[in-house]
Amino acid sequence: MDNPAKINILIADDHQMMIDGIRNLLSAERTCYIADEANNGQIAYEKVAANPQNFDMILTDISMPLLSGTDLCRMVKNEFPHIQVLVLSMYNNSTAVKEAVLAEADGYILKNSGKNELLSAIHRISNGGTYFSQDIIPLLYHQYHKEKIQNEQLSLLTAREREILSLIVKEMTSEEIAESLFISKKTVDNHRQHLLEKTGCKSTVGLVKFAIKNEIG
Secondary structure (H helix, E strand, O other): OOOOOOEEEEEEOOOHHHHHHHHHHHOOOOOEEEEEEEOOHHHHHHHHHHOHHHOOEEEEOOOOOOOOHHHHHHHHHHHOOOOEEEEEEOOOOHHHHHHHHHOOOOEEEEOOOOHHHHHHHHHHHHOOOOEEOOOOHHHHHHHHHHHHHHHHHHHHOOHHHHHHHHHHHOOOOHHHHHHHHOOOHHHHHHHHHHHHHHHOOOOHHHHHHHHHHOOOO
């Protein structure tokens, strides 16, 4: 029986103990070969760029000096799409997961995962799939649901309400907005109230945050 093809892996992590630990976990696996390692994202990128044919997959941390894991992932995916990327992180929050997904990472697992989950992730990704830890999936759903609600709220705003919201972001008072748009202050106040109701915000500060998140202003 033929030996299975090895997955050539580069480990990128700024903690040598983490790199050594992954090496030890995978040392007995016939399908995995640690081709190289790097203690920061910049070195990892330079090694991949120099010999992209030497690597099939990168196991990377997110928070690293010089170049983050998500930036490393984004650059590698853009230039060497055949290389798959699995993020190993201690960050269990929707912001970190979203950044990894936007960088086109093939998977995301937590550093406290066991050997079996790491191997499952590596093999599934190597076979063309994706892998996200069970602890991560609710975060992905929550982020999707949150963005869906924001998009629905945004679609409810009229062109005039968007215009007024952009002026609110510029710290203009109702009187100044009324003068700028040649409408009455009462009309502006009515629009403010509608904005609060449609966005679910409770104050002007909330409206400003909503506008910034949705790039209005």
